[in-house]
Amino acid sequence: MASQTGTIQVKDVSKVYPNGTVGLDHINLDITSGEFVVIVGLSGAGKSTLLRAINRLHDVTAGEILLDGADITKAKGSQLRVLRRNIAMIFQNFNLVKRASVARNVLAGRVGYYSTFKSTFGLFSKADKEKAAENLNKVNMLDKYYTRADELSGGQQQRVAIARAMMQSPTVVLADEPIASLDPKTTKMVMDDLQHLNRDLGMTVVVNLHSVPLAMAYATRIVGLRAGKLVYDKPIAEVNEHDFDDIYAEAGDKE
Numbered sequence: 001m002a003s004q005t006g007t008i009q010v011k012d013v014s015k016v017y018p019n020g021t022v023g024l025d026h027i028n029l030d031i032t033s034g035e036f037v038v039i040v041g042l043s044g045a046g047k048s049t050l051l052r053a054i055n056r057l058h059d060v061t062a063g064e065i066l067l068d069g070a071d072i073t074k075a076k077g078s079q080l081r082v083l084r085r086n087i088a089m090i091f092q093n094f095n096l097v098k099r100a101s102v103a104r105n106v107l108a109g110r111v112g113y114y115s116t117f118k119s120t121f122g123l124f125s126k127a128d129k130e131k132a133a134e135n136l137n138k139v140n141m142l143d144k145y146y147t148r149a150d151e152l153s154g155g156q157q158q159r160v161a162i163a164r165a166m167m168q169s170p171t172v173v174l175a176d177e178p179i180a181s182l183d184p185k186t187t188k189m190v191m192d193d194l195q196h197l198n199r200d201l202g203m204t205v206v207v208n209l210h211s212v213p214l215a216m217a218y219a220t221r222i223v224g225l226r227a228g229k230l231v232y233d234k235p236i237a238e239v240n241e242h243d244f245d246d247i248y249a250e251a252g253d254k255e
């Protein structure tokens with residue numbers, strides 16, 4: 001089980017892409033341990049850019065992002081590796097190795113704990129293989145242990161990705177539109193899995209979503225982005241569904 005850590009401090013972060021597009025514009029955000037934060041906003045608002053900055057898939061142009069006090073934007077080498085190990089990422093397109101088995105995909109969550117040699121040759125410990133089975137069982141996918149990932153439905157693939165995230169024993173889970181391509185029933189399963197990581201395993205969860213009703217159903221706090229700026233930030237108890245009319249107004253509606 002993850003320890004009670006998983007704080008994220010985003011301090012005056014801006015991101016300008018090489019072509020001049022402003023992805024993030026002076027973002028400040030303090031996420032405390034165990035929160036379930038949903039980020040909402042129009043397509044292009046900067047949601048993916050923010051998540052990718054938090055786990056350093058992107059470098060930022062200015063500002064800093066602290067994970068339990070350590071600045072990931074400047075980390076290098078083994079420090080970056082250890083910081084990244086604490087952050088699991090769930091993607092819209094699942095990011096599984098399609099030709100590999102479900103088990104192998106789930107074990108990939110342990111890669112950050114092995115030498116490159118051992119992980120390349122799949123030399124995972126017996127304990128980790130047992131843990132993989134255990135985590136697959138938690139997402140009701142144990143019967144697919146030996147199945148190739150490309151034989152699974154989208155929802156099943158996302159649940160495998162969640163089992164892989166659990167293997168990592170992260171303190172923070174970032175999910176970028178994790179349910180965008182799923183039907184309503186599977187959407188609920190995946191959102192419930194994320195809630196399990198948050199409520200039962202104590203992980204901090206940050207999810208990008210387009211759906212306001214889903215955000216209201218699962219978040220402990222909702223953050224809104226618009227054109228790279230943070231325009232909304234409230235705990236769920238203070239959220240009113242109409243608050244989002246502004247965030248979802250097309251650019252130009254406001255002018």
Ligand SMILES: Nc1ncnc2c1ncn2[C@@H]1O[C@H](COP(=O)(O)OP(=O)(O)OP(=O)(O)O)[C@@H](O)[C@H]1O
Binds near residue numbers: 019021042047048049
């Ligand atoms: N690699 C890139 N190069 C240039 N501009 C980019 C790049 N990636 C994203 N952008 C731009 O940065 C802005 C923020 O994009 P981002 O993908 O973070 O938004 P988003 O809110 O996640 O949108 P979506 O809901 O469509 O995923 C957009 O204007 C987008 O076009």
